[in-house]
Amino acid sequence: MGARRERRGEGEGGRRGRRGPGKRRDGRGSRSAASAFPELSVHSWHARTGELAETGMRTMARRLPSVIAQAAGLAWRASRADSIVTVSLNLLAGVFTAFGLLATTGVLTALFSGGPTPGRVRDALPSLALVAGAAALRAGFQAGAGWAQARLEPQVERLVELRLYEATTAAHLTALDDSDFLDELKRARSRGMLAAPRVVRTAVDVLTGAVGMAAAAGTLGVLHPLLLPLLLLTALPEGWASVRSARMGYLTELALVEVVRRKWILADLMVERRHAAEIRSFTMRPFLLEEYDRFAAYQRAVELDLARRQTLAKVTGDMLKGVATAVVYGALGLMLWQGAVPLAVAGTAVLAIRTGQTSLANLVFAVNQCYEEGLYFGDYLAFCENAEARIPRRSLSHGSDADTDVDADVDTDADTDDHGRLPDDFARIQVKDVTFTYPGSEAPSLRGVSLELRKGEVIALVGENGSGKTTLSRVMAGLYDPDDGEVLWDGVPLTGVAPQEVWRHVAVIAQDYTHWPMTARQNITMGRAAAGDGAGRPAATGAGTGDEDPDVLAAARASGADEVVAGLARGYDTLLDRRFQGGAELSGGQWQRLAIARGFYRDAPLLICDEPTAALDARAEHLLFERIRTHADGRTVLLITHRLASVRHADRIHVLKHGRVIEEGDHGALMARGGLYAELYSLQASAYSAEPPAP
Numbered sequence: 078m079g080a081r082r083e084r085r086g087e088g089e090g091g092r093r094g095r096r097g098p099g100k101r102r103d104g105r106g107s108r109s110a111a112s113a114f115p116e117l118s119v120h121s122w123h124a125r126t127g128e129l130a131e132t133g134m135r136t137m138a139r140r141l142p143s144v145i146a147q148a149a150g151l152a153w154r155a156s157r158a159d160s161i162v163t164v165s166l167n168l169l170a171g172v173f174t175a176f177g178l179l180a181t182t183g184v185l186t187a188l189f190s191g192g193p194t195p196g197r198v199r200d201a202l203p204s205l206a207l208v209a210g211a212a213a214l215r216a217g218f219q220a221g222a223g224w225a226q227a228r229l230e231p232q233v234e235r236l237v238e239l240r241l242y243e244a245t246t247a248a249h250l251t252a253l254d255d256s257d258f259l260d261e262l263k264r265a266r267s268r269g270m271l272a273a274p275r276v277v278r279t280a281v282d283v284l285t286g287a288v289g290m291a292a293a294a295g296t297l298g299v300l301h302p303l304l305l306p307l308l309l310l311t312a313l314p315e316g317w318a319s320v321r322s323a324r325m326g327y328l329t330e331l332a333l334v335e336v337v338r339r340k341w342i343l344a345d346l347m348v349e350r351r352h353a354a355e356i357r358s359f360t361m362r363p364f365l366l367e368e369y370d371r372f373a374a375y376q377r378a379v380e381l382d383l384a385r386r387q388t389l390a391k392v393t394g395d396m397l398k399g400v401a402t403a404v405v406y407g408a409l410g411l412m413l414w415q416g417a418v419p420l421a422v423a424g425t426a427v428l429a430i431r432t433g434q435t436s437l438a439n440l441v442f443a444v445n446q447c448y449e450e451g452l453y454f455g456d457y458l459a460f461c462e463n464a465e466a467r468i469p470r471r472s473l474s475h476g477s478d479a480d481t482d483v484d485a486d487v488d489t490d491a492d493t494d495d496h497g498r499l500p501d502d503f504a505r506i507q508v509k510d511v512t513f514t515y516p517g518s519e520a521p522s523l524r525g526v527s528l529e530l531r532k533g534e535v536i537a538l539v540g541e542n543g544s545g546k547t548t549l550s551r552v553m554a555g556l557y558d559p560d561d562g563e564v565l566w567d568g569v570p571l572t573g574v575a576p577q578e579v580w581r582h583v584a585v586i587a588q589d590y591t592h593w594p595m596t597a598r599q600n601i602t603m604g605r606a607a608a609g610d611g612a613g614r615p616a617a618t619g620a621g622t623g624d625e626d627p628d629v630l631a632a633a634r635a636s637g638a639d640e641v642v643a644g645l646a647r648g649y650d651t652l653l654d655r656r657f658q659g660g661a662e663l664s665g666g667q668w669q670r671l672a673i674a675r676g677f678y679r680d681a682p683l684l685i686c687d688e689p690t691a692a693l694d695a696r697a698e699h700l701l702f703e704r705i706r707t708h709a710d711g712r713t714v715l716l717i718t719h720r721l722a723s724v725r726h727a728d729r730i731h732v733l734k735h736g737r738v739i740e741e742g743d744h745g746a747l748m749a750r751g752g753l754y755a756e757l758y759s760l761q762a763s764a765y766s767a768e769p770p771a772p
Contacts, residue, residue: 141283141444144451147458148280151273155232159225163281166222170215171288177211178296178432180204181425219285226281230274237273237457241265244464250556252467255516261460263338268330269457272450279447286440293433300422300429303412307405307430314401315438318394319445322387327452329383336372343369350655351592405430469558469576499574499582502682503567506530506553506713511562513552521560522548524736532682535706535714537724539754540733546717549733550685553715555579584679588688590672592663594654597642601629601649601674625649632678635704638670673701687717698723721758730754 152160181204245262252258297304346352347365356362409426508528514521522545530536530553538546551557553564555571564571571579584604593600629649633639645651645661653671655662663671673689686705702723705714716724724730725744732740732747732754740752747754 140451141448144276144447144454145280145283147451147454148276148447151233151236152229152277152280155236155277156229159229159232162225163222163229164284166218166225167281167285167288170218170222170285171292173211173215173218174289174432175292175295177208177215178292178425178429179299180207180211181428222281222285226278229277233274233277237270240461241270241457241464244461244468248464248467249469249558250551251516251558252464258463258467258516260334260338261456261463263341264331264334264453265457265460267337268453269455269460272453273457275450276447276454279443279450282443283440283447286436286443289436290433290440293429293436296429297426297433300426301412301417303417304409304426304430307408310401310405314394314397315441317397318390319441320448321390323445323449323452325383325386325390327449329379330453333376333379336376340369340372340376343372499566499569499578502532503582503713504532505565505567506683507565508549508553509562509565511549511552511559511564513548513557513559515548522736523552523559525562526733526736526738527562528731528738528741530683530713530715532713533711534728535716535726537716537718537727537730538733539718539721539724539730539757541757543735544733545736546733547687548736550687550715550717554583554585554683554685582681583683583685584676584681586673586676586684586686586689590669592653592668594656594660595652596649597638597645597651597653597671598625598629598649600653600671601632601638601678602626604675605679628678628680632674635677635707636670636673637700637704638667638674641667641670681712683713683715685715685717688719721754721761 149160152163248258294305294309343365347356347369356365409430506529508526511523511526512521513523526545526549528536538549540546548557552559555564555574555576558572566574566579566582593603595603630639633642641663642648642651646659652660653663654660669689676684676686676689684705689701689705698720705716706726716727718724727743729741729743730747731738732752734753740747740750740754742750744758748758749755
């Protein structure tokens with residue numbers, strides 16, 4: 078970890094002499110986001126800023142084909158028919174642009190010829206009809222191409238959204254403990270995912286501009302070969318300004334990722350209902366507003382500086398473009414004066430140059446946009462590749478019916494026959510010398526832990542905060558892979574089993590459960606879908622009819638959630654989110670009963686209860702532990718709790734401290750031993766047995 082930070086420091090320090098992206102230059106020196114906000118970490122992807130700061134037209138020209146190829150591949154997977162129609166109609170529109178320009182020569186030749194005006198007009202009518210027909214066909218083809226392109230974009234959006242969410246939800250749980258991964262996710266979601274349809278759109282615009290430019294250039298080449306290089310001369314100034322502006326924008330966005338993510342978190346804290354009471358009761362409003370404004374002020378200063386620099390680049394480009402245009406028209410006038418081209422050809426050349434300049438402006442703008450959006454789309458692709466690399470290679474099929482291959486070559490559909498399988502039930506779970514360290518942490522959370530669970534037992538994990546209890550339960554449930562050691566279910570190592578196969582055998586009742594904004598029924602059933610049905614849809618069909626799934630009723634009764642549902646306006650069909658009309662909100666204890674019902678309904682052979690009574694009153698807590706013991710008939714229960722009176726009847730108790738198991742045995746044996754468990758238990762018991770102080 079220390080070496081990693083040192084390397085990052087060297088990467089940033091090597092660029093101190095250069096004004097880096099996202100620096101604020103306000104007369105007081107430059108400050109990066111990391112120096113302005115030391116609480117924000119420096120990330121390894123900042124090393125890319127040096128490379129991107131050197132990006133020029135040559136670099137862009139080298140990279141643009143790959144961006145267009147990515148866009149083309151994405152469009153092809155989204156809809157082959159719409160892709161073909163879009164490209165074909167744009168090409169046809171370009172053909173008729175060139176045809177119309179060449180036909181204009183016939184019109185001008187007839188009009189500039191000698192003879193009476195009516196006769197010249199009559200002679201020009203056939204060519205004029207060709208010009209009008211070409212214009213009409215070109216407009217029709219462009220409209221058709223626009224329609225096909227409009228159909229294409231939402232299909233592209235669906236592909237990229239599914240790929241990102243499938244990769245994120247399948248990635249190993251430790252990825253979400255990695256701050257670098259979370260920052261990359263923010264970049265991919267906030268701009269990278271939006272860039273995908275824009276890349277396709279701008280790639281089509283590049284094609285359209287190139288076709289228009291080719292039509293004008295081809296016309297000029299036919300009229301006179303010397304006219305062609307004059308037209309191309311106007312591309313250089315605007316191209317330089319556009320590329321420079323795009324580079325500035327991307328580098329600024331890159332430098333502000335941490336600041337924007339921090340603002341988003343603060344905004345969520347200030348507007349979400351679940352934080353409102355604490356903000357008011359602790360008078361935290363001024364602090365949060367000051368923090369938000371601190372980040373917003375920095376972002377504003379950086380963006381204002383960006384606007385100034387981009388404006389300077391644009392003005393410089395426009396001035397150079399004006400000079401280039403003057404040179405072009407001066408050269409054309411000289412050619413006409415010397416008789417190198419006839420007047421009709423010169424007139425057509427003027428129209429071709431104007432058309433070419435318009436197409437050129439569109440092309441340069443499209444290239445600029447395509448390159449810029451391609452940078453953000455590259456962030457999206459890089460994140461997806463990173464997330465997919467963190468998917469356990471033994472994963473089962475993600476089960477989507479969509480073709481979500483967006484430049485991906487990842488086998489997430491591994492055949493489970495190639496991996497170990499767990500029995501439908503198990504006789505023994507063994508944890509052997511397991512060590513685990515969270516990403517970015519210096520010290521391991523588990524240090525050589527070994528223990529054993531047998532079928533039908535109630536095993537308790539106790540210890541002070543940070544001792545590793547929850548981490549150990551997640552390793553046993555296959556949510557984390559150990560750094561060393563192994564977890565065996567009936568001799569089958571979990572590292573050789575698809576995670577979904579493990580999770581199918583586990584039910585978790587957690588302290589930190591989610592308030593799912595769904596109906597009461599879905600909050601119970603969403604963890605166990607019927608075969609061939611969607612997640613969260615129970616096998617029974619009694620929604621709203623009173624013919625409820627008996628398993629739902631049994632789980633609700635066992636957890637006490639039936640009393641909660643009885644008080645809801647629409648029973649199990651009540652939406653549990655007050656942000657929607659007709660929605661209801663529950664108390665913490667009511668939500669916890671639903672979370673417990675969800676664990677019971679899953680009906681798995683291993684039930685992990687991680688502080689399951691944190692939000693329950695004393696009576697409800699006592700009843701819950703009685704129900705857990707009843708529900709545990711034939712199942713194995715792993716109980717994690719600080720309330721040691723609840724573990725007295727456990728078959729075995731494992732006491733953890735600093736990631737190690739330091740004591741093991743039943744309640745009587747541990748009390749007789751007089752160790753940490755006896756100390757903690759006695760402290761809790763004394764709080765109930767002590768006499769209250771005299772008034």
